[in-house]
Every structure is written in structure tokens, then in C-alpha cells.
Amino acid sequence: MGEEESLPLFETKEARFQGVYKVFASTIFAGITLIWAYRLINIPQQQGRLWWWAWITLFMSELAFGFYWIITQSVRWRISYQNPFKHRLSQRYDKEKLPAVDIFVCTADPALEPPSMVINTVLSVMAFNYTSNKLTVYVSDDGGSEITFYALFKASIFSKHWLPFCTRFNVEPRSPKAYFNNCSSSNIDTADTEYGQALLFIKKLYQDMKSEIESVVASGKIPENVMNQHEGFLEWNQKTTKQDHQSIVQIIIDGKDTNAVDEDGIQLPTMVYIAREKRPNYPHHFKAGAMNALIRVSSEISNAPFILNLDCDMYSNNADTIQEALCFFLDETKGNEIAYAQFPQSYNNITKNDLYANSHVVSNELELAGICGHGAALYCGTGCFHRRESLSGSHLRDCRAKWDMKPKRQDHRTVNELNEASRALASCTYEQGTLWGKETGLVYGIPVEDIATGLVISCRGWKSIYYNPKRKAFLGVVPTTLGAVLVQHKRWSEGMFQIFFSKYCPFIYGNGKINLGVQMGYCNYLLWAPMSLPTLCYVIVPPICLLCGIPLFPQLSSLWFLPFAYAFVATNGYSLCEYLNCGSTAKVWWNFQRMKLIKRTTSYLFGFIDTVTKQLGLSQTNFAITDKVVTEEVQKRYEQEVIDFGGSSIMLTISATVALLNLFGLIGGIVRILMDLELNNSSQLMMQILLSSLIGMVNLPVYEALFIRSDNGSISSSVMLKSIVLASLVCCLVPLICSSSKVKGQS
Missing domain, CATH: 3.90.550.10 (Spore Coat Polysaccharide Biosynthesis Protein SpsA; Chain A)
Structure with a gap:
């Protein structure tokens, strides 16, 4: 009996294969550093101002992606489970x-x-x-x-x-x-x-x-x-x-x-x-x-x-x-x-394939347990x-x-x-x-x-x-509609980024008080909002340059292609394995990729903007409650896993514009390659074509809601008109600017 009373009431177990993962992660980091080196070594000198700005923009985006990837490793290096x-x-x-x-x-x-x-x-x-x-x-x-x-x-x-x-x-x-x-x-x-x-x-x-x-x-x-x-x-x-x-x-x-x-x-x-x-x-x-x-x-x-x-x-x-x-x-x-x-x-109304990526499978199973491995948990x-x-x-x-x-007292009060x-x-x-x-x-x-x-x-x-x-x-x-999900994530990302800007920034407030791994673990979520900027650059700049015939990536035959390919395949491949290991499916992972893109280019973007305006004293903090009342029609679409784009918010307009811009860029790039009989520049444009193709595949439900669907959950005609006009203006104006800059360069 005495021995039983001395036994602990809970135990902590560390996840297996942590050492193997650290070796694997180091190879990804090597790929990332090679990508940075490629950008620095190959900065355009005399090929035009647009090309230079596009190159620098992508370089800054890749720096941000790389540093954020380093932050995310803190929640994967010491995963522990409680029993x-x-x-x-x-x-x-x-x-x-x-x-x-x-x-x-x-x-x-x-x-x-x-x-x-x-x-x-x-x-x-x-x-x-x-x-x-x-x-x-x-x-x-x-x-x-x-x-x-x-x-x-x-x-x-x-x-x-x-x-x-x-x-x-x-x-x-x-x-x-x-x-x-x-x-x-x-x-x-x-x-x-x-x-x-x-x-x-x-x-x-x-x-x-x-x-x-x-x-x-x-x-x-x-x-x-x-x-x-x-x-x-x-x-x-x-x-x-x-x-x-x-x-x-x-x-x-x-x-x-x-x-x-x-x-x-x-x-x-x-x-x-x-x-x-x-x-x-x-x-x-x-x-x-x-x-x-x-x-x-x-x-x-x-x-x-x-x-x-x-x-x-x-x-x-x-x-x-x-x-x-x-x-x-x-x-x-x-x-x-x-x-x-x-x-x-956890939630009881997640669809079979987690349509809006609401289940946070990897966060619940791995990332939050990874922070706990450093001795703390997110409240x-x-x-x-x-x-x-x-x-x-x-x-x-x-x-x-x-x-x-x-x-406090023997309370005999009525x-x-x-x-x-x-x-x-x-x-x-x-x-x-x-x-x-x-x-x-x-x-x-x-x-x-x-x-x-x-x-x-x-x-x-x-x-x-x-x-x-x-x-x-x-x-x-x-939430069972895309609009409600985006509003919820805007509030979350905005609030968390405000913490990063406040006196409670983990790297400042927690310095010397909590483990560095805990500080980085918090920032894994606090930096959702600013990650909207490099993502937005990566989905806008490459298709625009594709229309202008400006290459931003190495040729497929170049050795510099390997770090780009390895970093992309390794990070996404491991992400897929995480989902499968947590009991999810490849379709759930794919839906997560779509929602990550949509949220970063909409919710997190506006969360970032609102945080900056609050820091400048131009607006005040507000709190939006997520609507939990659902109509029968909305519930039916949700159960059928049909994305509900109902409404006409600016976030939907941006999402549709990004999707159309990549579609136009993909079509323009393919036409340019077909017309380039000597294949002088085609090989260098292939990575941009592949990137726009992937973004297009992720946005297939957006195209369907724009041009095929006619139900109440489709994209409204006003949003469709705005997005088509915006995407068309970009596609028409940028080549003109590009041509004028070339003429000035030649003169």
C-alpha cells in the first residue's frame, strides 16, 4: 500500500524518432539556405526595374518563410505526451x-x-x-x-x-x-x-x-x-x-x-x-x-x-x-x-474531409504537445x-x-x-x-x-x-461557412499579433523567465498575421512576371533547381505524413492547404493591417462573436462538403482575385511557351507555371463558385465582377509597365 501511494498520478512520455526528425529537419534547413544563396548570387543587374523588384520581393518572402519555418521547429523537437x-x-x-x-x-x-x-x-x-x-x-x-x-x-x-x-x-x-x-x-x-x-x-x-x-x-x-x-x-x-x-x-x-x-x-x-x-x-x-x-x-x-x-x-x-x-x-x-x-x-460537427480545416489536427496532436515538451502549455x-x-x-x-x-468562512448566509x-x-x-x-x-x-x-x-x-x-x-x-471561418481567424490572428507587438511579446516579456523553446512555440501562432505578406507576394508576383516573360526561378536543368524542389517536396511531404500519422486523410491535408492559402491572403492579411493601425492609434480593439446559428440550407451544403462563399466581403473578393490572377498567368505563360519556338526562355518559366498550376488546383472550388455554381453559396455576381476587373487590370497594366521600362532601359 505504501509503495502504491508513492507512485505518481501521471507520467510524461516523449515522442519517438525525435533524433531522426532533427537530422531530416537539418537537411531542409540546408535547402533553405541554398535558396537564400541563389537569390543573393543571382540578383538581376541590368534586366529592368520590374525584374529587380520582383526578385527582391521573392527573396524577402523566402527569408520570411525560412525564419518562420525555424520558429515552427520548436514545437516538433521535443514532443511529449501526458498520461x-x-x-x-x-x-x-x-x-x-x-x-x-x-x-x-x-x-x-x-x-x-x-x-x-x-x-x-x-x-x-x-x-x-x-x-x-x-x-x-x-x-x-x-x-x-x-x-x-x-x-x-x-x-x-x-x-x-x-x-x-x-x-x-x-x-x-x-x-x-x-x-x-x-x-x-x-x-x-x-x-x-x-x-x-x-x-x-x-x-x-x-x-x-x-x-x-x-x-x-x-x-x-x-x-x-x-x-x-x-x-x-x-x-x-x-x-x-x-x-x-x-x-x-x-x-x-x-x-x-x-x-x-x-x-x-x-x-x-x-x-x-x-x-x-x-x-x-x-x-x-x-x-x-x-x-x-x-x-x-x-x-x-x-x-x-x-x-x-x-x-x-x-x-x-x-x-x-x-x-x-x-x-x-x-x-x-x-x-x-x-x-x-x-x-x-475539439468539435462534433467536422465534416468527413474537414472542409474548412477547422479540426486543427496537427496542432492538437503535435504542436501543442511540442510546446508542452518545453514545460508549458498554451492557455x-x-x-x-x-x-x-x-x-x-x-x-x-x-x-x-x-x-x-x-x-473564507463558515457561510451561513442565505x-x-x-x-x-x-x-x-x-x-x-x-x-x-x-x-x-x-x-x-x-x-x-x-x-x-x-x-x-x-x-x-x-x-x-x-x-x-x-x-x-x-x-x-x-x-x-x-463555423459552417467560409465567411464565418475567415472572420474568426481574422480575430485570432489579429489578437495574437497584438501580443507580439505588446509588452507581452514572448522574446521580451519571457526573456530569462521561460525556455527559448516556449518563446518560439508561442510565436508559431503569434506570427500568423505577418506571414500573410510573403504568402501574398508569392501568389501575386510569379504569375504577373509569367505574363511578362520574366523568369524568377532557375531552369529545371540547373543544379539550383534542386534546393527549391527538395525544400518544397520535403516540407509538404512531411506535412502530409503528419496528417496521415494523426489519423487523417490526404483529402483532409489538401483541404488544409487550400484553407491555409485562403486564410493567409485574407483573414491574416486584415488581421495584420488592423494590428498595425491599432499600433498607430488609428483604430480601437473590438471583439467579434462567431455566429453559431446555422440555417438548414447552409447546414446541407456543409454536410455535402460544398464551400459556402455566401456574402460579398472584401476577403472573398481578394481570394477570387488571387485565384483568377494565377489562372490568367498560367494561361499566358503556356501561350508564351508555345509561341517561343526557340525555347530561349521556356525552361526558366517552368517553375512559375508549376507554381501557378498548384495554386490553380488548390483554388478549383473558387473557380467552380465563380463560373459553374448557381446556388446561394456560390460567389455573388458583385464579387465576381470586382475580382475579374481587378485581375484583368493587373494583367493588362503590368505588361505595359514592363514594356515601358524596357524602352527606357534601351534609350
């Missing part, structure tokens, strides 16, 4: 001795994040395989909507039936919607069995609740008979708006109340609704402000030593996730050093367990990291007294003159507050864990 031992935890700690856990669920807009989706997430975490009186679920409603409160009130009633059903039949997942969607028809064929009868009953209860909530959402009005059932509805009046309302804290289920039990007589987890105060003249700091209000209010009501934070669309997919996370925190040897344990963001804003002390601004050296902390005491902590003036948002809680001033906060915590000496279990811990939903 918790739940059985050792259960042997070592009785259920009653395990620590309490506070769960934060954040929502911001009932129009974009339907209340029915929010309650599915809430119900799934209420049903964890964990002692119910040790769970407190807090829902932060930044929309301040009485409809969201109504949905939670209805969910609290339904939970009295749902939680016993989950426990009795050990169902997974414990989100009602996800579970019913996964149920096969055979489960209800035998209605005479105990399970069949229970399933029919609980499903009917859920459908009734869902219908009532959707009816209220459609009408925008709470029924009078329901408003009389809970005094919390009195918090709203005609003057209450999303951006102007008092702080609202309502304990919907009081876990200490002996009457708050389910149908089996088991105590229910505590459920708390929070809408922090918002006033027009006070900054609210977006999600970071909401999280900090949750930290303060929860410390007043439950003060659990560990916190799980989730987005409202990320439901629990594994009822034992808390036990897995606690294995990291409660380990006798390393546990006291761990500030947070990050689980990957991704959802699916993360925190040690409360690490969010208070404490440094590891000053913290004993106790997990058996008790509430629900109303707790509600009133918590209001002040959620007021818009509470943080004035304090360190909240600076040293305490999540940091302010950056849209991706989660990444910056994780970096700050790491720089205080804390360790963090990235854990990717076989059964996904949490599942969410991804």
Missing part, C-alpha cells in the same frame, strides 16, 4: 476528500449563441462523475439577457431528471442534445425495458423544455406564470439593455439547500447566473472582464481551489474529465508547480482547468499551492445575502484603482486574453500541462 492514472487517484483519495471545482461557462449574445446550446453545455458539466456538493456551475451572460436566465431556470428543473438518468445508465456524452443525436433507433425499439422507458420519458421532457425555450426566444417575452416562479426575473425591466444594466447575481440552485435534490434524492450542484454590470462610459474588457468577474464572485460563493472554464458551445464529452485533470494537480511530486491543465479544442480560453491561486497574480516561489483550501454580497464584485467600478487585468486575473487590452494570460502565468514560474485524451474531453461547434 494520468485515474485509478491511483481514486485509490489515494476518497470522493469526499477530493477538492471542490468551480465551473465557468461564458456566453455573450443569445442571438448568436442560442440559449438551448448554452444549457446543453451547463447540463453536461452538472452531470460530471463527481460529488455534486463539490461542483458549482457559474454562467456568465455578457448579454445580460433574461431569456438566457429563463433557459437556465428551465434547465435547473430538467436537471432533476437528467442527472439521475445519466448516473443510472452511465450515459455518454452528457449533453442531452448530443446524447439524443447519438442514440440509435434500436435504443428505443424495446420500450418495455427500463432503459427504453426512461429514454422515452427523458427525451420527451427535453423536447418540451427545448420547445418552450425556443418559443420564448422567438417571441422575446417571458411567460407571466414563469416570472412568478423565481424572483430573479425582477432584475429586468424596460430600461435594461445589453450594454447598460446593473450587476445581476442569482443563485438558481443552492447546493446547500436540503430541498435542492434530484428525483433520486441526491443533492444537485449549485448553479449561479451572473451578468456583470455594464455602463456606456465604462470599459468592460470583453471576455477577460467577464472571467475576472467570475473569479471574484465565485470566491465569495464557493471559493473552490480549482476552476474549469468553458465557452458556451463546448459541452463535456467525458464524465470523468475532472478526475483526469486532478491527477496533474494532486501529484505529490510535480502537482504543486502546475497552474493549469489545457485540453484541446486557449476554453477547456482549461486552473489552480485558483495562479489566477490571483501569485508567483510560484511565493505560493504553497494548497488544494485543500476552505471557504441565498439573497450571497446574491447581494456578490453584486458589488461584479460592478463596473470595482476594478478601478486595483491590479485586476494587470497583475491579477486575466490580462486586459488584447482580444486573445487567454494566450497572454497563459504567458504571464508561465513567466511567474508556474508549469502547465497540455493533455489530449483519446476520448475527447470537450466538444464544440465550428
Whole structure:
């Protein structure tokens, strides 16, 4: 028994063949340096100004690609995986001795994040395989909507039936919607069995609740008979708006109340609704402000030593996730050093071939595990367990990291007294003159507050864990249209690039505090936005020069062709192998290549521009919520894996223009080669033709949406007209400029 108690609660294993990969990567680096050497040695001297500028542009792009490739190696050189031992935890700690856990669920807009989706997430975490009186679920409603409160009130009633059903039949997942969607028809064929009868009953209860909530959402009005059932509805009046309302804290289920039990007589987890105060003249700091209000209010009501934070669309997919996370925190040897344990963001609506490259397969399986190999993990804003002390601004050296902390006092206050005491902590003036948002809680001033906060915590000496279990811990939903994906990635890339430009730049803020590998690992994502510039150059300059007959690459017969070919084949070949090794397919990898090109030339480009304008003081930070409401028509196209180009944004115009420019360049280059009977310049243009051909192949769905499709998801006529005009102007004007520069050179 003594030997069993001394065993660790988790182990770390390094990935195999790390040494082989390092040798392989060194050969790629050799190829990259040879490409740089080729550009330097062969700079055009007297062949025209356009050729010189094109050559230098490609050289700068290749320098950027090379340096970014070096950055990405930090997440591949020390990949490590974590393995918790739940059985050792259960042997070592009785259920009653395990620590309490506070769960934060954040929502911001009932129009974009339907209340029915929010309650599915809430119900799934209420049903964890964990002692119910040790769970407190807090829902932060930044929309301040009485409809969201109504949905939670209805969910609290339904939970009295749902939680016993989950426990009795050990169902997974414990989100009602996800579970019913996964149920096969055979489960209800035998209605005479105990399970069949229970399933029919609980499903009917859920459908009734869902219908009532959707009816209220459609009408925008709470029924009078329901408003009389809970005094919390009195918090709203005609003057209450999303951006102007008092702080609202309502304990919907009081876990200490002996009457708050389910149908089996088991105590229910505590459920708390929070809408922090918002006033027009006070900054609210977006999600970071909401999280900090949750930290303060929860410390007043439950003060659990560990916190799980989730987005409202990320439901629990594994009822034992808390036990897995606690294995990291409660380990006798390393546990006291761990500030947070990050689980990957996984999704339940990814198509077979991952149409929009939303699954982030390689990031989840390899890159984030590679950062963890250096002793840190990226805090991704959802699916993360925190040690409360690490969010208070404490440094590891000053913290004993106790997990058996008790509430501040033996709390005998009533629900109303707790509600009133918590209001002040959620007021818009509470943080004035304090360190909240600076040293305490999540940091302010950056849209991706989660990444910056994780970096700050790491720089205080804390360790963090990235854990990717076989059964996904949490599942969410991804955007189902191209426009929504691009808006989401613009926000991410912009926010991460702002970190790079801020005082939290890993190379500056983390200098001497965290491993160089961690600093580079952060920059693997922080530099998404600036990588748009070399990519844009590489997809625009070669086809333009192809139209003018200007060669930018070595002849196929030249030895200089080899480093270009090797670097391209080796990097893309290894990338494909990574996808296949992670269980994906070649089609998934191909879709990723398409989306990487589209995002770099659109989302990341505008993320870069917006970051620069903010640094110059020409604009302010804003936060765009991803729309999670999907129409039937859009959902059908998504399931059929047909890209939805609906809308007329400038990003779609740029994407279509790039695709057409490469098509025109390819056609012009082929015509030029056919007309060049002496083949004087043809061989040198072949690499540009191959490059435009690859870009054209990647953009086949764009051409289809431009010229073939006629459904609502095709590219609109206005976007098509703009892109054709822009591409045509470039193709017509550049050869004229090229000709005029040659004439001037000859004169």
C-alpha cells in the first residue's frame, strides 16, 4: 500500500524518432539556405526595374518563410505526451476528500449563441462523475439577457431528471442534445425495458423544455406564470439593455439547500447566473472582464481551489474529465508547480474531409504537445482547468499551492445575502484603482486574453500541462461557412499579433523567465498575421512576371533547381505524413492547404493591417462573436462538403482575385511557351507555371463558385465582377509597365 501511494498520478512520455526528425529537419534547413544563396548570387543587374523588384520581393518572402519555418521547429523537437492514472487517484483519495471545482461557462449574445446550446453545455458539466456538493456551475451572460436566465431556470428543473438518468445508465456524452443525436433507433425499439422507458420519458421532457425555450426566444417575452416562479426575473425591466444594466447575481440552485435534490434524492450542484454590470462610459474588457468577474464572485460563493472554464458551445464529452485533470494537480511530486491543465479544442460537427480545416489536427496532436515538451502549455480560453491561486497574480516561489483550501468562512448566509454580497464584485467600478487585468486575473487590452494570460502565468514560474485524451474531453461547434471561418481567424490572428507587438511579446516579456523553446512555440501562432505578406507576394508576383516573360526561378536543368524542389517536396511531404500519422486523410491535408492559402491572403492579411493601425492609434480593439446559428440550407451544403462563399466581403473578393490572377498567368505563360519556338526562355518559366498550376488546383472550388455554381453559396455576381476587373487590370497594366521600362532601359 505504501509503495502504491508513492507512485505518481501521471507520467510524461516523449515522442519517438525525435533524433531522426532533427537530422531530416537539418537537411531542409540546408535547402533553405541554398535558396537564400541563389537569390543573393543571382540578383538581376541590368534586366529592368520590374525584374529587380520582383526578385527582391521573392527573396524577402523566402527569408520570411525560412525564419518562420525555424520558429515552427520548436514545437516538433521535443514532443511529449501526458498520461494520468485515474485509478491511483481514486485509490489515494476518497470522493469526499477530493477538492471542490468551480465551473465557468461564458456566453455573450443569445442571438448568436442560442440559449438551448448554452444549457446543453451547463447540463453536461452538472452531470460530471463527481460529488455534486463539490461542483458549482457559474454562467456568465455578457448579454445580460433574461431569456438566457429563463433557459437556465428551465434547465435547473430538467436537471432533476437528467442527472439521475445519466448516473443510472452511465450515459455518454452528457449533453442531452448530443446524447439524443447519438442514440440509435434500436435504443428505443424495446420500450418495455427500463432503459427504453426512461429514454422515452427523458427525451420527451427535453423536447418540451427545448420547445418552450425556443418559443420564448422567438417571441422575446417571458411567460407571466414563469416570472412568478423565481424572483430573479425582477432584475429586468424596460430600461435594461445589453450594454447598460446593473450587476445581476442569482443563485438558481443552492447546493446547500436540503430541498435542492434530484428525483433520486441526491443533492444537485449549485448553479449561479451572473451578468456583470455594464455602463456606456465604462470599459468592460470583453471576455477577460467577464472571467475576472467570475473569479471574484465565485470566491465569495464557493471559493473552490480549482476552476474549469468553458465557452458556451463546448459541452463535456467525458464524465470523468475532472478526475483526469486532478491527477496533474494532486501529484505529490510535480502537482504543486502546475497552474493549469489545457485540453484541446475539439468539435462534433467536422465534416468527413474537414472542409474548412477547422479540426486543427496537427496542432492538437503535435504542436501543442511540442510546446508542452518545453514545460508549458498554451492557455486557449476554453477547456482549461486552473489552480485558483495562479489566477490571483501569485508567483510560484511565493505560493504553497494548497488544494485543500476552505471557504473564507463558515457561510451561513442565505441565498439573497450571497446574491447581494456578490453584486458589488461584479460592478463596473470595482476594478478601478486595483491590479485586476494587470497583475491579477486575466490580462486586459488584447482580444486573445487567454494566450497572454497563459504567458504571464508561465513567466511567474508556474508549469502547465497540455493533455489530449483519446476520448475527447470537450466538444464544440465550428463555423459552417467560409465567411464565418475567415472572420474568426481574422480575430485570432489579429489578437495574437497584438501580443507580439505588446509588452507581452514572448522574446521580451519571457526573456530569462521561460525556455527559448516556449518563446518560439508561442510565436508559431503569434506570427500568423505577418506571414500573410510573403504568402501574398508569392501568389501575386510569379504569375504577373509569367505574363511578362520574366523568369524568377532557375531552369529545371540547373543544379539550383534542386534546393527549391527538395525544400518544397520535403516540407509538404512531411506535412502530409503528419496528417496521415494523426489519423487523417490526404483529402483532409489538401483541404488544409487550400484553407491555409485562403486564410493567409485574407483573414491574416486584415488581421495584420488592423494590428498595425491599432499600433498607430488609428483604430480601437473590438471583439467579434462567431455566429453559431446555422440555417438548414447552409447546414446541407456543409454536410455535402460544398464551400459556402455566401456574402460579398472584401476577403472573398481578394481570394477570387488571387485565384483568377494565377489562372490568367498560367494561361499566358503556356501561350508564351508555345509561341517561343526557340525555347530561349521556356525552361526558366517552368517553375512559375508549376507554381501557378498548384495554386490553380488548390483554388478549383473558387473557380467552380465563380463560373459553374448557381446556388446561394456560390460567389455573388458583385464579387465576381470586382475580382475579374481587378485581375484583368493587373494583367493588362503590368505588361505595359514592363514594356515601358524596357524602352527606357534601351534609350
